[in-house]
Amino acid sequence: MIWNRDVETLDRASLAAVQRERLRSLVARIYERVGFYRKKLDAAAAKPAAVRDLKDIQALPFTDKAELRDTYPYGLLAADPREIVEIHTSSGTTGKPVVDAYTAGDLDVWSEVMARTLAMGDTTVNDVVQNAYGYGLFTGGLGVHYGARRIGANLIPISGGNTARQLAIMRDFGTTVLTCTPSYSLYLAEVGREEGMDFAKLPLRVGLFGAEPWSENMRKEIEAQLHVKAIDIYGLTEIIGPGVASECERQQMLHICEDHFYPEIIDPATGRVLPDGEKGELVFTTLTKEGTPLLRYRTRDITYLDRAPCGCGRTSVRMHRILGRTDDMLIIRGVNVFPSEVEHVLLHVEGVEPHYQIVVERRDQLDCLEVQVEMTDDLFSDEIKNLEHKEREIEAKLASALLVHAKVKLVEPKGIPRSEGKAKRIVDKRKG
């Protein structure tokens, strides 16, 4: 179901015209109201009046995460503080948190783009939405909340955690739509199975999963275990939260709500804009944001764009699911390694489940990569040689995919910490 047919199926020329007008208005507004941007634009000798066309954006400066931290908490505010009605921040685990301050207009846009997202999973007024994203400063919980409210679905704001209760609610209230992180959905499936729940018999039919990187293979796992269609959704606190982009029911790349969030792909080293189809760093400009608008924000997410029309009828540009992070990327003996590649390999080894952890250490000046893989009933053999053979098999597959040697270590099931939110996939002992 298409939530906003007028906008989501708008022809590309009309869409570009909308984007151009919004960009011009945005640049004028931030030059006028945000000291940080006025200095930045002046330093780049970029005059707001010189922005006449969409391609003129390429002459404008980028904004990066460090600048968001430097201006914490209110340095990027473009609205009168009295106009701000809600604040969200990132977790701030890697430094000062990133602030997103919403005006009533911003919340209206957020509700709209989240309604579009939920509708991509065919969510309607008839659905029961179990929202297991955390409520609070994290944008996941309230973002889904606003979208489900806009649609008028029956919303269960259960928030994250308390797995036993999640399962009971799912069963008792006949949840049809589940929203949470992909790793938590697998955890729910695992616990449910242990408690004898048969997901095939539940009305649950679709899951909208995001807030952490996952893979096509993990999708297959989730779909097989929970008997749902698993839809990848994408967003980030800096831009608005969830609602930036989502797959439609065809599950072929994520439609970007580009009438609000203008995407570009750049070479992370040079900042040069790359053509469609080329992998690079995803950059967003918040065309309509009032509270804390951002100009050419570098997300550090790696993906590529595709403007080919989608069979669903939406005309928006699509992005491939996130392929990696410019900063999560591990550099092992000079080779770029993305955790998503490791996961992809593991899911192609029979008997292996997607529970793994990557440990990086420096021994004798050399980077050593260890991939810990949880033992499963299918994998377990009573004989050492079979297990060692399995380790060698996985090592060989990893080596050919990563182009760098990784030692594989089998660990006991559930030996790898499962958080109820984001799974901790990487332990880098080289730092600090």
Place this chain on the structure above:
Amino acid sequence: MQIQQISVFLENKPGRLASVAEVLRDNKINIRALTIADTSDFGILRMIVNKPEQAHEVLKRAGFTVKQNVVVGVEIDDREGVLYDVMHLCDQRGLNVEYTYSFVEQTSKKAVLFLRFEDPQKAIEVLGASGYRLLTDEEVRKL
């Protein structure tokens, strides 16, 4: 003639064997014989217990990866040279032994050798025909 054996996957780190032993103690399961095969990363604990099905279930419930498989139990005299006799026979008859471990009976001058064969059925025939007494699963449970 095939005897149920329990195998448990253990990470090579302190306290893992104790946790297995704790689960068995709590469920009043007695161990007849055990052996551990290990590498630098992990080990496989193999055990003959008095209640193998129950042991399998409680260990699995405690989160361990467990497998139940079969070994052959051969009663031998507790004196020098007997292990050679058995191994020599296996060698001659082309029986591939994956691993073995043993224990000494308290009540008699006998010992029991547990052997894991590639082909347990053939091993049972060969050893039986050569005059060795093979323990039954029921006997082992009552040991």
